[in-house]
Amino acid sequence: MKLMFCGCWRRGKIGGGGGGGSDQQQQSSSHLSPWNLFIDLKTLEVATDDFSESNLLGQGGFGPVYKIAVKKLSLNSRQGVREFTNEVKLLLKVQHRNLVSLLGCCIASDQKMLIYPYFPNRSLDHFLFGNSSSAATLDWSKRFEIIGGVAKGLLYLHEESPVKIIHRDIKASNILLDDQLIPKIADFGMARLFQGDDTHVNTFKISGT
Numbered sequence: 001m002k003l004m005f006c007g008c009w010r011r012g013k014i015g016g017g018g019g020g021g022s023d024q025q026q027q028s029s030s031h032l033s034p035w036n037l038f039i040d041l042k043t044l045e046v047a048t049d050d051f052s053e054s055n056l057l058g059q060g061g062f063g064p065v066y067k068i069a070v071k072k073l074s075l076n077s078r079q080g081v082r083e084f085t086n087e088v089k090l091l092l093k094v095q096h097r098n099l100v101s102l103l104g105c106c107i108a109s110d111q112k113m114l115i116y117p118y119f120p121n122r123s124l125d126h127f128l129f130g131n132s133s134s135a136a137t138l139d140w141s142k143r144f145e146i147i148g149g150v151a152k153g154l155l156y157l158h159e160e161s162p163v164k165i166i167h168r169d170i171k172a173s174n175i176l177l178d179d180q181l182i183p184k185i186a187d188f189g190m191a192r193l194f195q196g197d198d199t200h201v202n203t204f205k206i207s208g209t
Contacts, residue, residue, distance in 0.1 A: 084112045094161045098153030100186040125172035149183040164194035
């Protein structure tokens with residue numbers, strides 16, 4: 001299996017491991033089990049050259065992000081195996097052009113990882129707050145398209161997906177851009193669920209760190 005990007009939320013010892021081409025859900029993945037997507041830690045270590053700094057892309061809100069590899073969560077994360085599994089199940093239920101797609105996951109020792117596609121254009125913040133040449137790539141027309149894509153992704157999460165989700169951490173660094181600069185909402189570690197038509201947010205299960 002070719003691994004292109006992995007998000008790894010790393011914490012203390014844990015006892016015991018994109019969407020399609022339209023704005024609507026392409027197909028339900030709710031029938032899949034998170035256990036069918038598990039990848040062993042050794043495979044990820046090989047893919048990242050044992051998490052070498054030469055593969056380091058940058059520093060995300062939850063830790064370092066590696067090309068073909070790992071985003072490590074700080075060791076004080078309180079997310080346990082049950083919560084991690086619930087998050088994987090949630091990601092399997094959502095499919096949209098403007099949401100990042102889940103490729104796999106791993107739980108091993110003190111590490112928990114989510115594997116996503118790798119986006120060479122990285123995240124929106126590199127264009128908005130990076131060097132002037134990157135910022136110049138985004139003319140107002142392209143910026144409007146990106147804003148529209150993010151809005152469509154949020155509309156899907158709030159009203160159209162099988163489970164209603166509030167992301168709770170929308171920011172430029174959590175908006176990934178593919179090779180055509182199509183935005184993909186990423187990082188659901190802080191996400192919470194709506195229950196049916198309730199006006200309040202359910203804080204059970206899907207919680208951040």
